[in-house]
Amino acid sequence: MGAKLVEIKKEKRGKKHVLLLAGSLLLAACFLLGATLLMIDISALLNDPLNQISATAVSAANGNTKSGETGKLGTKPDVQTSTPAVEPLEEAAPVLAINTLPSSSPSSSPSSSLSSASPTPAKSVSQPLKTAALTFDDGPDAKFTPKILEILKKHNVKATFFLVGTQIEKFPEIVKQINDEGHTIGNHSFSHANMNKLDNEQIKTEVDKNDELLKNILGETTSFIRAPYGAAPEYLKQKLQAEGRYLVAWTVDPRDWAGTSSEKIVQTVKDTIKPGGIILLHSFGGRHLDHTVEALPQIIEYLQQNDYSLVTIQQLQEIDEKKS
Numbered sequence: 001m002g003a004k005l006v007e008i009k010k011e012k013r014g015k016k017h018v019l020l021l022a023g024s025l026l027l028a029a030c031f032l033l034g035a036t037l038l039m040i041d042i043s044a045l046l047n048d049p050l051n052q053i054s055a056t057a058v059s060a061a062n063g064n065t066k067s068g069e070t071g072k073l074g075t076k077p078d079v080q081t082s083t084p085a086v087e088p089l090e091e092a093a094p095v096l097a098i099n100t101l102p103s104s105s106p107s108s109s110p111s112s113s114l115s116s117a118s119p120t121p122a123k124s125v126s127q128p129l130k131t132a133a134l135t136f137d138d139g140p141d142a143k144f145t146p147k148i149l150e151i152l153k154k155h156n157v158k159a160t161f162f163l164v165g166t167q168i169e170k171f172p173e174i175v176k177q178i179n180d181e182g183h184t185i186g187n188h189s190f191s192h193a194n195m196n197k198l199d200n201e202q203i204k205t206e207v208d209k210n211d212e213l214l215k216n217i218l219g220e221t222t223s224f225i226r227a228p229y230g231a232a233p234e235y236l237k238q239k240l241q242a243e244g245r246y247l248v249a250w251t252v253d254p255r256d257w258a259g260t261s262s263e264k265i266v267q268t269v270k271d272t273i274k275p276g277g278i279i280l281l282h283s284f285g286g287r288h289l290d291h292t293v294e295a296l297p298q299i300i301e302y303l304q305q306n307d308y309s310l311v312t313i314q315q316l317q318e319i320d321e322k323k324s
Contacts, residue, residue, distance in 0.1 A: 257286030
Protein backbone atom coordinates (compact mmCIF):
# COMPACT_ATOMS: atom_id res chain seq x y z
CA MET A 1 0.00 0.00 0.00
CA GLY A 2 2.81 2.38 0.97
CA ALA A 3 4.68 1.61 -2.22
CA LYS A 4 1.60 2.37 -4.28
CA LEU A 5 1.17 5.77 -2.59
CA VAL A 6 4.79 6.59 -3.36
CA GLU A 7 4.24 5.70 -7.04
CA ILE A 8 1.11 7.90 -7.16
CA LYS A 9 2.99 10.81 -5.63
CA LYS A 10 5.84 10.39 -8.13
CA GLU A 11 3.35 10.29 -10.99
CA LYS A 12 1.65 13.48 -9.77
CA ARG A 13 5.02 15.14 -9.32
CA GLY A 14 5.98 14.15 -12.89
CA LYS A 15 2.76 15.56 -14.32
CA LYS A 16 3.33 18.77 -12.36
CA HIS A 17 6.82 19.11 -13.87
CA VAL A 18 5.42 18.51 -17.35
CA LEU A 19 2.76 21.17 -16.83
CA LEU A 20 5.33 23.65 -15.51
CA LEU A 21 7.58 22.96 -18.51
CA ALA A 22 4.68 23.36 -20.94
CA GLY A 23 3.67 26.60 -19.27
CA SER A 24 7.21 27.96 -19.49
CA LEU A 25 7.43 27.08 -23.16
CA LEU A 26 4.06 28.74 -23.84
CA LEU A 27 5.14 31.88 -21.96
CA ALA A 28 8.39 32.03 -23.93
CA ALA A 29 6.50 31.62 -27.21
CA CYS A 30 4.11 34.44 -26.28
CA PHE A 31 7.04 36.68 -25.39
CA LEU A 32 8.77 36.01 -28.72
CA LEU A 33 5.52 36.60 -30.65
CA GLY A 34 4.90 39.86 -28.83
CA ALA A 35 8.44 41.06 -29.48
CA THR A 36 8.12 40.20 -33.17
CA LEU A 37 4.82 42.06 -33.51
CA LEU A 38 6.29 45.06 -31.70
CA MET A 39 9.22 45.17 -34.10
CA ILE A 40 6.84 44.96 -37.08
CA ASP A 41 4.73 47.81 -35.68
CA ILE A 42 7.80 49.97 -35.12
CA SER A 43 9.06 49.24 -38.63
CA ALA A 44 5.67 50.06 -40.14
CA LEU A 45 5.49 53.27 -38.16
CA LEU A 46 8.92 54.36 -39.35
CA ASN A 47 8.10 53.58 -42.98
CA ASP A 48 4.54 54.88 -43.01
CA PRO A 49 4.49 58.06 -45.17
CA LEU A 50 1.62 59.40 -43.06
CA ASN A 51 3.96 59.52 -40.08
CA GLN A 52 6.81 61.19 -41.87
CA ILE A 53 7.30 64.92 -42.30
CA SER A 54 7.09 65.38 -46.03
CA ALA A 55 9.92 67.31 -47.60
CA THR A 56 7.35 68.75 -49.96
CA ALA A 57 5.17 69.96 -47.09
CA VAL A 58 8.12 71.52 -45.31
CA SER A 59 9.26 73.22 -48.51
CA ALA A 60 5.77 74.49 -49.22
CA ALA A 61 5.46 75.85 -45.69
CA ASN A 62 8.75 77.69 -46.01
CA GLY A 63 8.20 78.95 -49.56
CA ASN A 64 11.22 77.06 -50.84
CA THR A 65 11.60 74.54 -53.62
CA LYS A 66 8.91 71.89 -53.96
CA SER A 67 8.62 68.32 -55.10
CA GLY A 68 9.81 67.97 -58.67
CA GLU A 69 12.21 70.89 -58.27
CA THR A 70 15.92 70.77 -57.58
CA GLY A 71 16.46 74.29 -56.33
CA LYS A 72 15.26 75.85 -59.58
CA LEU A 73 11.96 76.45 -61.28
CA GLY A 74 13.16 75.00 -64.56
CA THR A 75 12.61 71.38 -63.62
CA LYS A 76 9.48 69.39 -64.24
CA PRO A 77 6.85 69.03 -61.51
CA ASP A 78 5.82 65.77 -59.90
CA VAL A 79 2.07 65.48 -59.42
CA GLN A 80 1.55 64.85 -55.72
CA THR A 81 -0.67 62.02 -54.52
CA SER A 82 -0.86 62.64 -50.79
CA THR A 83 -3.55 65.33 -50.74
CA PRO A 84 -6.83 65.80 -52.62
CA ALA A 85 -6.75 68.13 -55.57
CA VAL A 86 -8.49 71.43 -55.66
CA GLU A 87 -11.91 71.21 -57.17
CA PRO A 88 -14.18 68.19 -56.65
CA LEU A 89 -12.04 65.39 -58.04
CA GLU A 90 -9.90 62.81 -56.30
CA GLU A 91 -6.70 63.83 -58.01
CA ALA A 92 -3.35 65.03 -56.84
CA ALA A 93 -2.27 68.62 -57.03
CA PRO A 94 1.34 69.70 -57.39
CA VAL A 95 2.45 71.90 -54.55
CA LEU A 96 4.79 74.23 -56.39
CA ALA A 97 4.68 77.86 -57.20
CA ILE A 98 5.65 78.14 -60.82
CA ASN A 99 7.32 75.66 -63.10
CA THR A 100 9.49 76.98 -65.88
CA LEU A 101 9.82 74.72 -68.88
CA PRO A 102 12.66 76.20 -70.93
CA SER A 103 13.26 75.83 -74.62
CA SER A 104 15.30 77.68 -77.18
CA SER A 105 12.37 79.82 -78.28
CA PRO A 106 8.60 79.87 -77.79
CA SER A 107 6.59 78.48 -80.67
CA SER A 108 3.89 81.08 -80.17
CA SER A 109 4.46 84.82 -80.11
CA PRO A 110 2.45 86.14 -77.17
CA SER A 111 2.50 89.87 -76.60
CA SER A 112 3.76 91.48 -73.42
CA SER A 113 0.25 92.07 -72.05
CA LEU A 114 -0.19 88.36 -71.54
CA SER A 115 3.06 86.46 -71.50
CA SER A 116 6.27 88.26 -72.23
CA ALA A 117 8.25 86.19 -69.74
CA SER A 118 11.25 84.40 -71.19
CA PRO A 119 11.47 80.60 -70.82
CA THR A 120 14.89 80.92 -69.18
CA PRO A 121 15.04 78.80 -65.99
CA ALA A 122 14.56 80.90 -62.88
CA LYS A 123 15.58 80.34 -59.29
CA SER A 124 13.34 79.68 -56.30
CA VAL A 125 10.05 81.58 -56.10
CA SER A 126 11.10 83.33 -52.90
CA GLN A 127 11.67 86.97 -53.84
CA PRO A 128 13.78 89.75 -52.26
CA LEU A 129 10.52 91.67 -51.93
CA LYS A 130 7.51 90.07 -50.29
CA THR A 131 5.35 89.17 -53.27
CA ALA A 132 2.20 87.11 -53.59
CA ALA A 133 0.01 86.30 -56.57
CA LEU A 134 -3.76 85.99 -56.55
CA THR A 135 -5.05 83.52 -59.15
CA PHE A 136 -8.61 82.69 -60.15
CA ASP A 137 -9.58 79.48 -61.97
CA ASP A 138 -12.45 78.18 -64.10
CA GLY A 139 -13.97 81.46 -65.34
CA PRO A 140 -15.02 83.62 -66.85
CA ASP A 141 -18.67 83.93 -65.90
CA ALA A 142 -21.18 86.75 -65.67
CA LYS A 143 -21.82 86.53 -61.92
CA PHE A 144 -18.65 86.15 -59.87
CA THR A 145 -15.90 87.25 -62.28
CA PRO A 146 -17.24 90.82 -62.62
CA LYS A 147 -17.51 91.11 -58.82
CA ILE A 148 -13.92 89.92 -58.42
CA LEU A 149 -12.73 92.35 -61.08
CA GLU A 150 -14.54 95.18 -59.28
CA ILE A 151 -12.81 94.36 -55.97
CA LEU A 152 -9.40 94.12 -57.64
CA LYS A 153 -9.94 97.46 -59.36
CA LYS A 154 -11.04 99.10 -56.12
CA HIS A 155 -7.85 97.94 -54.39
CA ASN A 156 -5.63 98.64 -57.43
CA VAL A 157 -4.50 95.01 -57.53
CA LYS A 158 -3.64 92.90 -60.58
CA ALA A 159 -4.26 89.15 -60.61
CA THR A 160 -4.10 86.15 -62.92
CA PHE A 161 -7.15 84.41 -64.37
CA PHE A 162 -6.82 80.84 -65.66
CA LEU A 163 -9.74 80.55 -68.07
CA VAL A 164 -11.59 77.49 -69.34
CA GLY A 165 -12.40 77.32 -73.05
CA THR A 166 -16.08 76.48 -72.68
CA GLN A 167 -16.51 79.57 -70.49
CA ILE A 168 -14.46 81.72 -72.86
CA GLU A 169 -16.93 80.83 -75.63
CA LYS A 170 -19.87 81.97 -73.47
CA PHE A 171 -18.36 85.20 -72.13
CA PRO A 172 -15.81 86.65 -74.58
CA GLU A 173 -16.59 90.18 -73.38
CA ILE A 174 -15.48 89.25 -69.85
CA VAL A 175 -12.24 87.88 -71.30
CA LYS A 176 -11.67 91.26 -72.95
CA GLN A 177 -12.46 93.05 -69.69
CA ILE A 178 -9.94 90.94 -67.76
CA ASN A 179 -7.26 91.73 -70.33
CA ASP A 180 -8.16 95.42 -70.68
CA GLU A 181 -7.92 95.93 -66.92
CA GLY A 182 -4.32 94.71 -66.93
CA HIS A 183 -4.64 91.22 -65.48
CA THR A 184 -2.71 88.22 -66.76
CA ILE A 185 -4.68 85.50 -68.54
CA GLY A 186 -3.73 81.83 -68.39
CA ASN A 187 -4.89 78.71 -70.22
CA HIS A 188 -6.86 76.29 -68.01
CA SER A 189 -7.71 73.85 -70.84
CA PHE A 190 -10.77 73.85 -73.08
CA SER A 191 -13.18 71.66 -71.11
CA HIS A 192 -11.54 71.39 -67.66
CA ALA A 193 -10.76 67.73 -68.29
CA ASN A 194 -8.52 65.64 -66.08
CA MET A 195 -5.55 65.28 -68.44
CA ASN A 196 -4.28 62.18 -66.66
CA LYS A 197 -7.25 60.42 -68.23
CA LEU A 198 -6.68 61.70 -71.77
CA ASP A 199 -4.47 60.46 -74.57
CA ASN A 200 -1.82 62.72 -76.10
CA GLU A 201 -3.99 63.96 -78.94
CA GLN A 202 -6.79 64.88 -76.53
CA ILE A 203 -4.36 66.75 -74.29
CA LYS A 204 -3.06 68.68 -77.29
CA THR A 205 -6.63 69.58 -78.26
CA GLU A 206 -7.44 70.78 -74.74
CA VAL A 207 -4.53 73.22 -74.77
CA ASP A 208 -4.59 74.28 -78.40
CA LYS A 209 -8.34 74.87 -78.59
CA ASN A 210 -8.15 77.22 -75.60
CA ASP A 211 -5.19 79.00 -77.23
CA GLU A 212 -7.19 79.46 -80.41
CA LEU A 213 -10.13 81.00 -78.54
CA LEU A 214 -7.87 83.48 -76.73
CA LYS A 215 -6.13 84.41 -79.95
CA ASN A 216 -9.45 85.01 -81.72
CA ILE A 217 -10.64 87.31 -78.91
CA LEU A 218 -7.43 89.07 -77.91
CA GLY A 219 -5.21 88.61 -80.94
CA GLU A 220 -2.71 86.66 -78.84
CA THR A 221 -2.38 83.60 -76.67
CA THR A 222 -0.67 83.07 -73.31
CA SER A 223 2.52 81.45 -72.05
CA PHE A 224 0.95 80.39 -68.75
CA ILE A 225 -0.92 77.12 -68.37
CA ARG A 226 -2.52 75.56 -65.29
CA ALA A 227 -3.62 71.95 -65.63
CA PRO A 228 -7.08 71.22 -64.22
CA TYR A 229 -6.82 69.47 -60.84
CA GLY A 230 -3.06 69.91 -61.08
CA ALA A 231 -2.97 66.74 -63.16
CA ALA A 232 -0.01 67.24 -65.50
CA PRO A 233 0.95 64.12 -67.48
CA GLU A 234 4.36 63.80 -69.04
CA TYR A 235 3.12 64.63 -72.53
CA LEU A 236 1.77 67.99 -71.34
CA LYS A 237 5.11 68.85 -69.75
CA GLN A 238 6.96 67.91 -72.93
CA LYS A 239 4.56 69.94 -75.08
CA LEU A 240 4.94 73.04 -72.93
CA GLN A 241 8.68 72.65 -72.80
CA ALA A 242 8.87 72.45 -76.59
CA GLU A 243 6.75 75.61 -76.82
CA GLY A 244 8.71 77.52 -74.16
CA ARG A 245 5.72 77.89 -71.91
CA TYR A 246 5.12 77.80 -68.16
CA LEU A 247 3.20 75.27 -66.09
CA VAL A 248 1.78 77.10 -63.07
CA ALA A 249 0.29 75.62 -59.93
CA TRP A 250 -0.15 77.07 -56.41
CA THR A 251 1.13 77.14 -52.85
CA VAL A 252 -2.00 78.26 -50.98
CA ASP A 253 -5.29 76.40 -51.43
CA PRO A 254 -8.26 77.59 -49.31
CA ARG A 255 -10.56 75.15 -51.16
CA ASP A 256 -13.05 77.91 -51.87
CA TRP A 257 -14.72 75.78 -54.56
CA ALA A 258 -15.99 73.45 -51.82
CA GLY A 259 -18.15 76.09 -50.14
CA THR A 260 -15.56 76.99 -47.52
CA SER A 261 -16.67 79.93 -45.35
CA SER A 262 -15.15 83.32 -46.03
CA GLU A 263 -13.60 83.29 -42.55
CA LYS A 264 -11.88 80.00 -43.21
CA ILE A 265 -10.67 81.13 -46.62
CA VAL A 266 -9.04 84.20 -45.09
CA GLN A 267 -7.55 82.21 -42.22
CA THR A 268 -6.03 79.65 -44.58
CA VAL A 269 -4.29 82.42 -46.49
CA LYS A 270 -3.00 83.96 -43.26
CA ASP A 271 -1.72 80.60 -42.03
CA THR A 272 0.01 79.43 -45.20
CA ILE A 273 1.13 82.40 -47.29
CA LYS A 274 4.88 82.86 -47.73
CA PRO A 275 6.83 85.33 -49.90
CA GLY A 276 6.53 84.30 -53.54
CA GLY A 277 3.33 82.37 -52.81
CA ILE A 278 0.54 81.74 -55.28
CA ILE A 279 -3.01 81.72 -53.92
CA LEU A 280 -5.59 79.52 -55.64
CA LEU A 281 -9.13 80.87 -55.78
CA HIS A 282 -12.03 80.47 -58.21
CA SER A 283 -14.20 82.86 -60.22
CA PHE A 284 -16.50 80.07 -61.40
CA GLY A 285 -17.04 76.35 -60.93
CA GLY A 286 -17.67 76.01 -57.21
CA ARG A 287 -20.28 76.07 -54.50
CA HIS A 288 -20.96 79.36 -52.70
CA LEU A 289 -18.32 81.39 -54.47
CA ASP A 290 -19.96 84.40 -52.85
CA HIS A 291 -17.71 83.35 -49.93
CA THR A 292 -14.71 83.97 -52.19
CA VAL A 293 -16.06 87.40 -53.09
CA GLU A 294 -16.57 88.16 -49.38
CA ALA A 295 -13.08 86.96 -48.46
CA LEU A 296 -11.16 88.70 -51.25
CA PRO A 297 -11.07 92.25 -49.79
CA GLN A 298 -9.94 90.84 -46.44
CA ILE A 299 -7.19 88.80 -48.12
CA ILE A 300 -5.93 91.83 -50.04
CA GLU A 301 -5.99 94.07 -46.96
CA TYR A 302 -4.19 91.48 -44.83
CA LEU A 303 -1.44 90.96 -47.41
CA GLN A 304 -0.93 94.67 -47.99
CA GLN A 305 -0.86 95.39 -44.26
CA ASN A 306 1.86 92.75 -43.96
CA ASP A 307 3.98 94.39 -46.67
CA TYR A 308 3.15 92.00 -49.52
CA SER A 309 3.19 93.31 -53.06
CA LEU A 310 0.40 91.62 -55.02
CA VAL A 311 1.60 90.71 -58.50
CA THR A 312 0.50 88.66 -61.48
CA ILE A 313 2.10 85.36 -62.45
CA GLN A 314 3.80 87.14 -65.31
CA GLN A 315 5.27 89.71 -62.92
CA LEU A 316 6.34 86.99 -60.52
CA GLN A 317 8.19 85.25 -63.32
CA GLU A 318 9.80 88.48 -64.50
CA ILE A 319 11.04 89.23 -60.99
CA ASP A 320 12.49 85.75 -60.83
CA GLU A 321 14.29 86.18 -64.14
CA LYS A 322 15.89 89.44 -63.01
CA LYS A 323 17.37 87.55 -60.07
CA SER A 324 18.86 84.82 -62.23
